[in-house]
Amino acid sequence: MQATRIHHVAIIGSNYENSKRFYVEVLGFSIIKETFRAARNSYKLDLRVGSFDQIELFSFPHPPKRADSPEACGLRHLAFAVDNLDKAASHLQSQGVQVEDIRIDKITGKRFTFFKDPDGLPLEMYEN
Template identity: 60%
Template sequence: MLKRIHHVAIICSDYPRSKHFYTEILGLQVIAEHYRQARQSYKLDLALTDGSQIELFSFPNAPARPSYPEAQGLRHLAFEVEDIAQVKARLEQQGIHVEPIRIDPYTQRYFTFFSDPDGLPLELYQTD
């Protein structure tokens, strides 16, 4: 039986830039970082406060995402936040473009989108 999402894996184009984004801007905690010589690839394990993780990979010559945002496959990654306006403001202070906050017509919850350094769509979702 499935219990919860353990991790999401992301392949980035510029490892130092993405590492900075996910650790310094989004504030995720580093669990482990490894350089895998045989693959010429970094693997960075990052923790969210609920125990879920993001695995950040670098691979030489990885193909770009086909289109944004409606390509088949994973559409976006959503992060739950307590105060969406506060998180939006903090991201914008660091030069991150964040879309206007909207209300989901079905759940009546606040949400907005922004992108990681490779254009991966990320969502902020306020549950309370």
């Protein structure tokens, strides 16, 4: 098998409307398709990130809590590339999102910072 790229990342939110607002209005991802699945009492929102990448945002009644440590086994965090880290961080802060101090990656010399989605999922912005 030779994968050519990541097709999508799936995220489950505890409150669909809060998560939808955050990923669409705050982060600016565009909606590809929104589907309500009545049999599961669940929404699936396909979002476009950049030109090719995609997030599937799900809602389920009473999802279990996520492990609260980013060092727990499993997905550690999701990182988004940005051209201007200062501008992106300022935008998030203007929307009431708490952003950590900007740091320098000691391996690449690039700047990055972390923030969280409405459910505490750790997200990163990494400057191109």
